[in-house]
Amino acid sequence: MTTTPVTWKSIATVNDPTNEAGSQNEPRITELRDGRILITWRDSGDNYDDRSGNDIVGQLYEIDGTPIGQPFLLNTIWNGGPNTGSGGGSEHDHDIAATPDGGWFVVYEDNNGDANFIRGERFDSNGNLAGQYTIAQGSLTNDDAVYNPSIDVAANGDWVVTFARQDGNGMKTKAIVFDNNTYSTVEHDFGSRSEGTAGGPVQVSNDTAILSNGNIVTVNEDYASLSVNTRINVRVTQPDGTIVRDFLAQTSVNNWNWENVRVEALEGGGFVVTYRAVNNGADDYGIRAAVYNNAGQTVVSPFYVAFDNNNSSSTLRFSASDVTPLDDGGFLIGWVEGGSLHFQRYDGAGVTVGNELTVPAAQPGFGSNDRFESFDMTRTQDGRIMVVWDDPSQSGGDPIQFMILDVRDDGMTVTGTSQGDGLTTPNGGGTVNAGAGADNVVGRSGNDTFIDTDLTSGDHYNGRLGIDTIDYSNVTFSGATQINLALGQVTNSFSGLMDTLENIENVVGSQGGETITTISNTTYVHAQGGNDRVIVNETNMDGDFYEGGSGTDWFDISNIVFITPLDITHELTLQLFRTGGITSGGEALQGFENIDGANNIGNSVETFVGTSGANEFHGNGGRDVFRGNGGADKMYGGADNDEFVVANTHLVSGVVFDGGSGTDRMQLVNTGTYNFRPITTITNIEEFTFSSALTQLKTLQFNASQFGSGGLSNVTFNGGNGDEQLQVFMGASTVVDLSALMFSNWAHSWDEEVLITGDNSAENITGSVVDDRILGSGGNDTIDGGEGGNDELDGQGGVNTVSYASALSAVQVNLGLQGNYQNTGGGGSDLLTNFSRLTGSDYNDTLTGDNLQNILRGGAGNDTLDGMGNSSTSSEQVYGEGGNDTITRRFHSNVGMTLDGGANTDTLIAPDLTFGDLVDFAGGFIWENGVKWDTISNFENYQGSAGEDFIGNDSNNTVTFTGLNYVNNIQTGAGDDNVFAGGGADIIIGGKGLDNLRGEAGNDRFIVGIDDLTANETMNGGGDTDTVEVRGQASFDLRNINLISIENLEFAEGGDQAVIIISDSQAQELSGIDGNSVEDSFLEIYLSRQDFDASDLSFSDWVPGSDEITIWGNDADNTIIGTRYNDDIRGGNGEDTVDYSGASAAVNVTLNGAVGIGSGGEAEGDRLRDIENLIGSKYDDELEGDDESNRLIGGLGGDELRGLGGTDYLGGGAGENFLDGGADEDFALFDGVRASFAVTRMGDVVML
Incomplete structure (x- = not known):
C-alpha cells in the first residue's frame, strides 16, 4: 500500500514569469471531465490583454501534464476596459469547477471602483463560451459590496456559488444554486454573519462543497460581536437554503485567530474542514482539521495537523492549508510550512497514514491579503492529487507552478464511469477499466493494462513507458475489426468511432474476430474468442x-x-x-x-x-x-x-x-498407397519425390481432374529404389493429358508404370512419356499413349480412338494388328486392343485400318492412310488433315466412305476402281457403277490405275494413272494441274490454270476451251497419235502453249469461225488439222523463223472457201511454202517469197492488185499479201508481178512470167518460157552456159 504520497509528475512552471509584468497569484487547478487539467491564476500585469486591471488567465494541459496551446483569458466578457467608476476595473478572487459536459465554470469578483459583482462564465469542452452570468452585485459606496466567490459542481449538473455580501453590519455568506443548469437569482443564506472587528466589517474567506447526499456545506471565518478573535463557522444546508445544521467548528479563543478555512466532501459521505491557527500573543502557529458527517455531526473533533509554538522567527510559519478526499474515504491535507509545501495522509477516522511528505522546491507565497490563495489542491477522478501554487520569491513576474502526487497502490485497478473519463495509472503500473464513453486513459512508467468495455467509442489509450496492454476481452466485436498497434488505431466496420492507441505493446482481443497488428516491442497477445x-x-x-x-x-x-x-x-x-x-x-x-x-x-x-x-x-x-x-x-x-x-x-x-x-x-516419406484423390486442390507442384530409402512398392493415386488445369501439369515424379506406380482415375473428368509429366529414376517396365483407368463416359486420355497402361472402360474414348514408352492401350467398351498426337516422331500403326505388340516407331512398342479409330502424329505417319468401320486421322505431317476397305454396315472415314497426305480408297461392300485430304496438297489413290467409274474432285464424290458412292474432299492429286474417269477441282491437281491401255476421261479444274494419263486413249480436259498435261501412251485427246489456256502450260501427248481439240466460237492462241508430241489439231463441232493460232515451229510438229463439216474453221500460223514449209500438213473435214488458213510472215525475208488448201499468206515486212515448187500441178499466180490471187495446183484459192517474189512449179506456170520490183522464178516447164512495173528479175528456168519485164528496167535471169540458151526477141532489147 502506498501510504506516503509519491510524485506522479514533477514540478512544472505554467507561465513565463521572466517576461511577465505585475504579480501572478490566486492559483487554482481543476480536472476536466476527460482528464485534461485546467490551471488558472490572477494576473495583475495585463500580460494577456491590452486592458488595465486584473485578469483571470488559464492554461490547459493533457492528462499527463503536457501543455495544450497557450495561456488564455477566462474573463472574456468582463475584462476591465474604460473605467466605469472612480476605482477602475479589476477581475480577481476567482474560483473554478469542472462541469459534467467536459467544460468548466469560472466565478470571480469584478470591481469597477464604484460597484463590484460576482460574475460567472461557463465554457464548453472546446473552450467556447457557453454562458455568462452576473450572479450578484454590490455597491462599494453603500456598504453593500460582494466578495470572495466559491463554486462547486455536483455530478448531476447542479452548481452552487457562494460569496460574501456586506450588509452594513458585517459580512454574510450567500449562495446562488443552479439547479440542473437552471440559473436562479435567489440568494440563500449559506453561512453566519461576521460582524467584523471594532474597526468595522472585514472580508472573510468562504469555501463550499456539495456533499454526497446533495446537501451543501459552507465554511467561513466569523468575527463575532466585533471581536478581534475569529471562529470557524460551518453551515450545512439543502440546495433550497434550508439549514440542516449551523455550528462552529472552532469557537473563539482569546488571542487566537482561526483563518483561511477550507472544506472538502469525502468519498462515502461527510466532509473535512481545515484551517490555520494563529496565537498572536505567543507566536504559536498550526494547521487544524476536523471531520463531520453529511448532517454536520462531528466524526473527528478538531486536531492539529501541524503545530509549532513560541517561534517568533517566522510569523508565517504555517500560512495556509488545503484538503482533498481520497478514494478510500480518507483525506490528504497540504499546508505551507516555512515556505515549503507539506502533505499528510489520513484515514476517515483522522488517523495518519504513512509519513509526512515535504516538497522543499514548492514554495508558495503568502501575504496579509492573500488569505488561502497561495496554493490549491484537487483530487482527480482516478485518485491522483494535483497541486498548484504561486512562488513570489523570484524577481519579475511570479511563477505559477504545479505538480501531481499519487497515493494509489501500484497494480491497482482504476475504474471509470459511463461518461468520457480521463484516467491514469500509478507510477508502478496498474489496470484501468474506463467504462463507457470516450475516455482518455494514460499510463505512467509501469506495465499497465487498459480494459475497454464499450467497443470502439472514441477512447484514447496512451501507455507511455513500460510494457502496456489493451484488453478488449470483455466485449465481442462484430464486423471487420482492426486492433492495429502500428497505426495506433482500433476500428470496427459497425462503428463510426475509432479508439486511439499510443505506446501500447500488448493486446488482449475481444470475444469476436479481429485482426491484431503488433509492433516490435510486443511481448504478449491473446486474441481470445472469434476467428x-x-x-x-x-x-x-x-x-x-x-x-x-x-x-x-x-x-x-x-x-x-x-x-x-x-x-x-x-x-x-x-x-x-x-x-x-x-x-x-x-x-x-x-x-x-x-x-x-x-x-x-x-x-x-x-x-x-x-x-x-x-x-x-x-x-x-x-x-x-x-x-x-x-x-x-x-x-x-x-x-x-x-x-x-x-x-x-x-x-x-x-x-x-x-x-x-x-x-x-x-516429399513422400513412406511406402504404401498415397491416395490424393480426396484432395480437392493440388496445384503448382513441380516434383513428387520418394526417399531413396524406400525400397517397397509405392503407389500414387490421383483423379484426372487434378492434372492440367486442375493444378498438376509440368510435374516430375522422382522414384525411389523400389517400384512405383502412378494411377490416374478419370472419375467425372472427360479429359486428362499426362504428356507434360516428367519422370526420374523411373524404370521403363511394367513394374513402374502409369495406369490410367476410365469409366463409362466418353473420355480423352493422353498418357505419359513412360510406359502407360490405359484402360478406357465404357464410353467412346480417345486414348493417346503419350510421347514415349511402350504402352498397353485398351479402349474396352464403346467406339474408341487410339491417338499418336503426342508422338515425337513418325508412327506406323496398323489396326489390323490389334492384340499384338507392334513397333510404331515414334510411339514405342504398343499393344492396342478394342480400337476402331486411329489418329496420327504431327509427323509423316503410316496409318492402316482393319477392314472394319474405321476412322483414320493423319494429323500434321505427310501421312499415308489406308482404311483397308470396309465390310461393315457403317461408313469408313479417312481424314488426312495437315500435311501432304496420301489416302488409299479401297473396296467396300455396304456403304460409301468419307475421304478428306485436309490441308496442303493431298493425293487420293483408288486402286479398286474400273471402267465407267468416276472420281469427281469438283463434285466431291466417287461414282461406282453409276451410283454416287463415296464422299471426297480437299484432294489435289489423284492416282488411278484402271479405266475410271476423273474430274478435277480448282486446286492444283496432279492426276496420275498407272494402268495400261485404259481409256480415261480426265478433267481438271482451275488450278495448276499435273495429269499423267498413263496408257490408253485418254481424254484430258485441263481447265483453267497453268497445267502440265501428259497423255502418255495411247491416242490421247486434249480438249481445250477458250478459258482453259494459260501461257506456258504443257500438253504432252506422249506416245502414239495425240490430238488437241478446241471447243467453242473463239480464238485459241496456242503459241505460248507447250505442245509436245501433239500430232493433230481439231476444231470441234459447235465452234463456228473458231480460230487456232499456232507458231511455225508448232506447225512443223503437226501431222494434220481436222476441221468439221458444219462450221467454218480458221487456222493461223505465225512465223518466228525465215523459211516455212506447211506442205506436209494434212487436213480433214476441211472445206476450201469456208475454212481458211492464214500464214503470217515476220520482218525477215521469208520463203513460205503453203498448204495444199487455199491459204492466206501475208508476208509482212522484208522481201518475201511464196514457193510453189512442190505443187502437184501448174499454178497461176498474180501479185498485181491489193491482194494477190492464186489458182491451179496448190495455189488454188490462195491470197497473197505483201509478197514480192514467186517460185513456180515444175509445170507450165503463169506468174505475174506487180508495179513494184519482183523476182519471178518459173522453174521447170514452159512458164509465162510478166514483171509489170518496177525493176523485175525474171527467171524462166528450164523449158520454153515467156518473159515479159513490163515497164521499167527489168532483168531476165538465166542459169547455165549462155550458149545453150535460145532467145527470141519480141520487143525490147535483150542483152546477153
Missing part, C-alpha cells in the same frame, strides 16, 4: 507469447522479411522458434490453427508443422517446408522453392497443396 488474425511485425524471436484463443486463428508474419535461416514449427503447442541466428528465447504460440509465413529472401527457410486438426499455412516468400500432420490442412507455398512433407496417412478430404511460384516439391 482472429495476429499480424506480427518484429524479427527478433525473444520470448514473446502469442495466444490465438478459441475460434480459428491466424499467426501472421507476412510483413516480415528474414534474410537468415528461419524455422517456424507449428506443433500442438504451436511453438515458434528461430535457429541459425538467435539460439535463446523463442516465441511461444498457443491456440493458433493457421500461419501466414514471412516473406523471406536468400537462404531463409520456414518449417510449418501442423497439428492433427485442420491448419492453413501460407509460406509466402522464401523456401518453406510444410508438415501438415493430418487434418484438412491448406498449405500454400507462395514464392520460391517450397517442400511439402507428406505421409500417406495425411491425405484427407479438404487438404490443399498449392506450391505457388518457384519449383515446389512433394
Whole structure:
C-alpha cells in the first residue's frame, strides 16, 4: 500500500514569469471531465490583454501534464476596459469547477471602483463560451459590496456559488444554486454573519462543497460581536437554503485567530474542514482539521495537523492549508510550512497514514491579503492529487507552478464511469477499466493494462513507458475489426468511432474476430474468442507469447522479411522458434490453427508443422517446408522453392497443396498407397519425390481432374529404389493429358508404370512419356499413349480412338494388328486392343485400318492412310488433315466412305476402281457403277490405275494413272494441274490454270476451251497419235502453249469461225488439222523463223472457201511454202517469197492488185499479201508481178512470167518460157552456159 504520497509528475512552471509584468497569484487547478487539467491564476500585469486591471488567465494541459496551446483569458466578457467608476476595473478572487459536459465554470469578483459583482462564465469542452452570468452585485459606496466567490459542481449538473455580501453590519455568506443548469437569482443564506472587528466589517474567506447526499456545506471565518478573535463557522444546508445544521467548528479563543478555512466532501459521505491557527500573543502557529458527517455531526473533533509554538522567527510559519478526499474515504491535507509545501495522509477516522511528505522546491507565497490563495489542491477522478501554487520569491513576474502526487497502490485497478473519463495509472503500473464513453486513459512508467468495455467509442489509450496492454476481452466485436498497434488505431466496420492507441505493446482481443497488428516491442497477445488474425511485425524471436484463443486463428508474419535461416514449427503447442541466428528465447504460440509465413529472401527457410486438426499455412516468400500432420490442412507455398512433407496417412478430404511460384516439391516419406484423390486442390507442384530409402512398392493415386488445369501439369515424379506406380482415375473428368509429366529414376517396365483407368463416359486420355497402361472402360474414348514408352492401350467398351498426337516422331500403326505388340516407331512398342479409330502424329505417319468401320486421322505431317476397305454396315472415314497426305480408297461392300485430304496438297489413290467409274474432285464424290458412292474432299492429286474417269477441282491437281491401255476421261479444274494419263486413249480436259498435261501412251485427246489456256502450260501427248481439240466460237492462241508430241489439231463441232493460232515451229510438229463439216474453221500460223514449209500438213473435214488458213510472215525475208488448201499468206515486212515448187500441178499466180490471187495446183484459192517474189512449179506456170520490183522464178516447164512495173528479175528456168519485164528496167535471169540458151526477141532489147 502506498501510504506516503509519491510524485506522479514533477514540478512544472505554467507561465513565463521572466517576461511577465505585475504579480501572478490566486492559483487554482481543476480536472476536466476527460482528464485534461485546467490551471488558472490572477494576473495583475495585463500580460494577456491590452486592458488595465486584473485578469483571470488559464492554461490547459493533457492528462499527463503536457501543455495544450497557450495561456488564455477566462474573463472574456468582463475584462476591465474604460473605467466605469472612480476605482477602475479589476477581475480577481476567482474560483473554478469542472462541469459534467467536459467544460468548466469560472466565478470571480469584478470591481469597477464604484460597484463590484460576482460574475460567472461557463465554457464548453472546446473552450467556447457557453454562458455568462452576473450572479450578484454590490455597491462599494453603500456598504453593500460582494466578495470572495466559491463554486462547486455536483455530478448531476447542479452548481452552487457562494460569496460574501456586506450588509452594513458585517459580512454574510450567500449562495446562488443552479439547479440542473437552471440559473436562479435567489440568494440563500449559506453561512453566519461576521460582524467584523471594532474597526468595522472585514472580508472573510468562504469555501463550499456539495456533499454526497446533495446537501451543501459552507465554511467561513466569523468575527463575532466585533471581536478581534475569529471562529470557524460551518453551515450545512439543502440546495433550497434550508439549514440542516449551523455550528462552529472552532469557537473563539482569546488571542487566537482561526483563518483561511477550507472544506472538502469525502468519498462515502461527510466532509473535512481545515484551517490555520494563529496565537498572536505567543507566536504559536498550526494547521487544524476536523471531520463531520453529511448532517454536520462531528466524526473527528478538531486536531492539529501541524503545530509549532513560541517561534517568533517566522510569523508565517504555517500560512495556509488545503484538503482533498481520497478514494478510500480518507483525506490528504497540504499546508505551507516555512515556505515549503507539506502533505499528510489520513484515514476517515483522522488517523495518519504513512509519513509526512515535504516538497522543499514548492514554495508558495503568502501575504496579509492573500488569505488561502497561495496554493490549491484537487483530487482527480482516478485518485491522483494535483497541486498548484504561486512562488513570489523570484524577481519579475511570479511563477505559477504545479505538480501531481499519487497515493494509489501500484497494480491497482482504476475504474471509470459511463461518461468520457480521463484516467491514469500509478507510477508502478496498474489496470484501468474506463467504462463507457470516450475516455482518455494514460499510463505512467509501469506495465499497465487498459480494459475497454464499450467497443470502439472514441477512447484514447496512451501507455507511455513500460510494457502496456489493451484488453478488449470483455466485449465481442462484430464486423471487420482492426486492433492495429502500428497505426495506433482500433476500428470496427459497425462503428463510426475509432479508439486511439499510443505506446501500447500488448493486446488482449475481444470475444469476436479481429485482426491484431503488433509492433516490435510486443511481448504478449491473446486474441481470445472469434476467428482472429495476429499480424506480427518484429524479427527478433525473444520470448514473446502469442495466444490465438478459441475460434480459428491466424499467426501472421507476412510483413516480415528474414534474410537468415528461419524455422517456424507449428506443433500442438504451436511453438515458434528461430535457429541459425538467435539460439535463446523463442516465441511461444498457443491456440493458433493457421500461419501466414514471412516473406523471406536468400537462404531463409520456414518449417510449418501442423497439428492433427485442420491448419492453413501460407509460406509466402522464401523456401518453406510444410508438415501438415493430418487434418484438412491448406498449405500454400507462395514464392520460391517450397517442400511439402507428406505421409500417406495425411491425405484427407479438404487438404490443399498449392506450391505457388518457384519449383515446389512433394516429399513422400513412406511406402504404401498415397491416395490424393480426396484432395480437392493440388496445384503448382513441380516434383513428387520418394526417399531413396524406400525400397517397397509405392503407389500414387490421383483423379484426372487434378492434372492440367486442375493444378498438376509440368510435374516430375522422382522414384525411389523400389517400384512405383502412378494411377490416374478419370472419375467425372472427360479429359486428362499426362504428356507434360516428367519422370526420374523411373524404370521403363511394367513394374513402374502409369495406369490410367476410365469409366463409362466418353473420355480423352493422353498418357505419359513412360510406359502407360490405359484402360478406357465404357464410353467412346480417345486414348493417346503419350510421347514415349511402350504402352498397353485398351479402349474396352464403346467406339474408341487410339491417338499418336503426342508422338515425337513418325508412327506406323496398323489396326489390323490389334492384340499384338507392334513397333510404331515414334510411339514405342504398343499393344492396342478394342480400337476402331486411329489418329496420327504431327509427323509423316503410316496409318492402316482393319477392314472394319474405321476412322483414320493423319494429323500434321505427310501421312499415308489406308482404311483397308470396309465390310461393315457403317461408313469408313479417312481424314488426312495437315500435311501432304496420301489416302488409299479401297473396296467396300455396304456403304460409301468419307475421304478428306485436309490441308496442303493431298493425293487420293483408288486402286479398286474400273471402267465407267468416276472420281469427281469438283463434285466431291466417287461414282461406282453409276451410283454416287463415296464422299471426297480437299484432294489435289489423284492416282488411278484402271479405266475410271476423273474430274478435277480448282486446286492444283496432279492426276496420275498407272494402268495400261485404259481409256480415261480426265478433267481438271482451275488450278495448276499435273495429269499423267498413263496408257490408253485418254481424254484430258485441263481447265483453267497453268497445267502440265501428259497423255502418255495411247491416242490421247486434249480438249481445250477458250478459258482453259494459260501461257506456258504443257500438253504432252506422249506416245502414239495425240490430238488437241478446241471447243467453242473463239480464238485459241496456242503459241505460248507447250505442245509436245501433239500430232493433230481439231476444231470441234459447235465452234463456228473458231480460230487456232499456232507458231511455225508448232506447225512443223503437226501431222494434220481436222476441221468439221458444219462450221467454218480458221487456222493461223505465225512465223518466228525465215523459211516455212506447211506442205506436209494434212487436213480433214476441211472445206476450201469456208475454212481458211492464214500464214503470217515476220520482218525477215521469208520463203513460205503453203498448204495444199487455199491459204492466206501475208508476208509482212522484208522481201518475201511464196514457193510453189512442190505443187502437184501448174499454178497461176498474180501479185498485181491489193491482194494477190492464186489458182491451179496448190495455189488454188490462195491470197497473197505483201509478197514480192514467186517460185513456180515444175509445170507450165503463169506468174505475174506487180508495179513494184519482183523476182519471178518459173522453174521447170514452159512458164509465162510478166514483171509489170518496177525493176523485175525474171527467171524462166528450164523449158520454153515467156518473159515479159513490163515497164521499167527489168532483168531476165538465166542459169547455165549462155550458149545453150535460145532467145527470141519480141520487143525490147535483150542483152546477153
